[in-house]
Amino acid sequence: MITELLKYFFLFFLVVVFSGCQINETLSVIKDGIIINKKKPKNVIKKEEKNSKKLENAQANKQINNDNLSNKVTDRSKESKLGEKVLKSNKNEDLTLIYPKIKKKKIDLYDLEPKENMVVGLLFPLTGNFSKLGNRLINSVRLFPESNNVDITFKVYDTNGTAQGAHRALRQGMKDRVKHYLGPIFSNETHALKKIAKKNEVSIFSLSNDKTNESENIFISGMSVENEILCILNKISENEGKKIGVIHDDGKYGKLVKKNIKKYSLENGDISFLFLEKSNLKNLDDEIRKFSGYDEGVRLLQKEIENVKKLDIEEVDLAYRLKELEKLETLGDKPFDNLIVAQSGSTLIEVLALLAFYDINTSNVNIYGTNIWEGIHLSDEDVLDNTFYASSLSNEKEIYKEKYFELFKSYPNNLNYILADLINFLIYNFKYLDEVQNITNTVYNGDFGSLKITERGSFERKIFINKFNNGLIRQNYTCSIQNI
Numbered sequence: 001m002i003t004e005l006l007k008y009f010f011l012f013f014l015v016v017v018f019s020g021c022q023i024n025e026t027l028s029v030i031k032d033g034i035i036i037n038k039k040k041p042k043n044v045i046k047k048e049e050k051n052s053k054k055l056e057n058a059q060a061n062k063q064i065n066n067d068n069l070s071n072k073v074t075d076r077s078k079e080s081k082l083g084e085k086v087l088k089s090n091k092n093e094d095l096t097l098i099y100p101k102i103k104k105k106k107i108d109l110y111d112l113e114p115k116e117n118m119v120v121g122l123l124f125p126l127t128g129n130f131s132k133l134g135n136r137l138i139n140s141v142r143l144f145p146e147s148n149n150v151d152i153t154f155k156v157y158d159t160n161g162t163a164q165g166a167h168r169a170l171r172q173g174m175k176d177r178v179k180h181y182l183g184p185i186f187s188n189e190t191h192a193l194k195k196i197a198k199k200n201e202v203s204i205f206s207l208s209n210d211k212t213n214e215s216e217n218i219f220i221s222g223m224s225v226e227n228e229i230l231c232i233l234n235k236i237s238e239n240e241g242k243k244i245g246v247i248h249d250d251g252k253y254g255k256l257v258k259k260n261i262k263k264y265s266l267e268n269g270d271i272s273f274l275f276l277e278k279s280n281l282k283n284l285d286d287e288i289r290k291f292s293g294y295d296e297g298v299r300l301l302q303k304e305i306e307n308v309k310k311l312d313i314e315e316v317d318l319a320y321r322l323k324e325l326e327k328l329e330t331l332g333d334k335p336f337d338n339l340i341v342a343q344s345g346s347t348l349i350e351v352l353a354l355l356a357f358y359d360i361n362t363s364n365v366n367i368y369g370t371n372i373w374e375g376i377h378l379s380d381e382d383v384l385d386n387t388f389y390a391s392s393l394s395n396e397k398e399i400y401k402e403k404y405f406e407l408f409k410s411y412p413n414n415l416n417y418i419l420a421d422l423i424n425f426l427i428y429n430f431k432y433l434d435e436v437q438n439i440t441n442t443v444y445n446g447d448f449g450s451l452k453i454t455e456r457g458s459f460e461r462k463i464f465i466n467k468f469n470n471g472l473i474r475q476n477y478t479c480s481i482q483n484i
Contacts, residue, residue: 118152118430120423121173123183123204125161133185133415134161137207139408140416143400144423152427159184163192174200180433182422183207185415187252194218203433205422207415214457219436221422221451221459223371223414225253228390229260229340231463231479232368233268235388236338241366243272245291245336247343247351250279257342257370274335278343278351285354294358297330304331329359339365344372352383362386368465374414384468388476392461393417393448395473400447421446443481452481 122141124134141154155178157169166189173181180203184190187210197204197217206213209222236244246261248254258275265273276291278284289295308321325331339360343351348369355361362385369389397417404412425444432438436453443452450462465477 118427119178119180120152120154120426121170121176121178121181121183122154122156123159123166123169123173123181123189124156124185125165126156126158128160128162128165130161130185134159136408136410136413137183137185137415137419139404140412140419141423143404143407143420159189161186161189163188165189167192167196170196170202170204174202179203180426180430181205182419182426187213190218190220203436205426207418207422211456211458216457219453219457219459221418223392223418224458224461225256225370226260227392227461227463227479228370229257230264231465231477232340232370232388232390233261233264233271234479235465235477236366236368237268237271239338239366241338242270243274243334243336243338245274245276245339245365247276247278247291247339247341249343250277253372254278254342257340261340284350288351288354289358291335292355292358292360293335294330297332297334297359301325301328301331334360334365337365339367341367341369342372343369348373349381349383352381352387356383371414374466386467386469388465388467390463390465392451392463394464395466395475397448417448421448421451425451450481 122138124137125131126134126138138156144152144154155173155176157173159166159169166184169184170181170193179201182205184193184204185207187208190204190206190208190210190213193204194213194215194217198215202217204218205221206218207222208220209224211220211224211226214220233244244261246258248257254277258277261273265271274291276287278287305322305325308318308325311318311321313321339355341348341351352367355367361367361383367387369387371389371391371393373389374391374393393414397412400417400420401411404410404416424446426433428444429439437455440453440455443450451459454460460481462481463479464475465479466473467476
């Protein structure tokens with residue numbers, strides 16, 4: 001009997017000791033071996049197989065760009081399985097990332113010394129089809145102590161990447177009395193939280209770009225397609241462009257691009273638009289051939305050659321003129337003088353290659369893309385040379401990218417940069433978050449861009465137009481927040 005009592009007393013002692021450390025033991029499994037304590041994080045990340053990494057990149061990129069959950073991934077990572085096992089064994093308890101103040105030289109980035117510890121909830125998928133994306137974002141949170149010296153607790157709630165999971169995760173957070181949250185990632189998750197967030201007066205800073213979800217308690221912080229399109233069209237207008245072609249798909253992202261362009265066209269009747277909705281790769285060659293006006297250009301060229309042959313001029317002059325015409329593929333004006341291509345990845349390269357084959361390239365048309373062109377490492381592709389793309393992220397990302405890769409053996413994506421700035425934005429304005437109207441329309445300059453909260457409940461961002469030139473990316477044009 002005495003032995004049993006001693007055993008229970010010893011177990012109780014262990015519980016007290018570990019709870020005092022303030023680090024949830026479940027984090028030790030889910031965090032991939034990165035230890036977070038008073039020392040800097042240490043990297044013991046295992047290398048992933050190439051095929052798994054390709055699947056991750058493709059799935060995450062497609063999900064970010066289209067902001068929907070229609071695509072299923074059947075392959076689950078070890079990371080996802082571990083997360084499910086941990087959550088199951090702990091009856092869906094939350095995970096907590098607690099960062100003690102780092103003992104190093106004070107960083108004067110913020111004049112902020114809160115009287116009590118700040119608590120921010122993270123609504124990310126730790127399990128399910130999008131667990132890798134969620135864990136990538138948690139990596140950005142792990143990097144936070146590297147450049148800050150404030151006390152902050154991040155409590156992680158698993159959304160499973162679904163609307164039901166997000167609703168369940170937020171309810172758990174509210175039970176823990178957390179009032180401010182970063183995430184969720186996707187539009188349908190965010191939509192599921194609108195009523196409960198308003199009723200309980202909690203603040204949700206969603207990483208989605210769907211502005212239909214913005215409200216008094218829901219703040220949309222993702223990249224704004226609307227602002228990017230507007231900036232591109234402003235640049236085209238300044239260059240006196242009058243005919244604009246648009247290539248997009250029939251998914252949610254493509255429809256959002258088309259919607260914003262049509263809205264602009266109603267307000268600017270002197271500019272004409274020609275749309276190509278790319279819905280079937282099998283017919284893409286034929287669609288682009290028609291869209292480019294190639295056959296008409298060939299017909300005009302042949303007609304001109306025949307007309308020149310009939311001219312009564314010196315034989316030398318005739319030979320010269322015919323030789324110059326033979327260098328051409330087509331003749332006459334193109335259907336558009338500017339082109340917006342809302343595609344990404346290998347599909348983007350295929351579209352640009354087909355356009356070049358049918359005599360549409362940067363020598364005769366200005367070609368633009370949106371933020372989904374960024375971060376795909378395609379600057380070595382010849383078809384991208386002298387093209388442009390819009391983004392709310394500055395090009396000053398190398399230090400962060402190197403540090404992220406050093407720790408996690410993978411490169412950050414656009415959401416990592418957005419989240420890094422958003423964390424600092426929340427810390428800087430934490431004491432005002434209960435009355436957000438006090439920080440609306442105030443511009444914040446982050447490490448990767450400038451942003452402000454509008455009265456509607458969304459983030460406006462400074463937009464950069466970048467240009468691919470000889471394998472390098474250079475800033476070419478800027479739309480300030482006030483001009484968007």
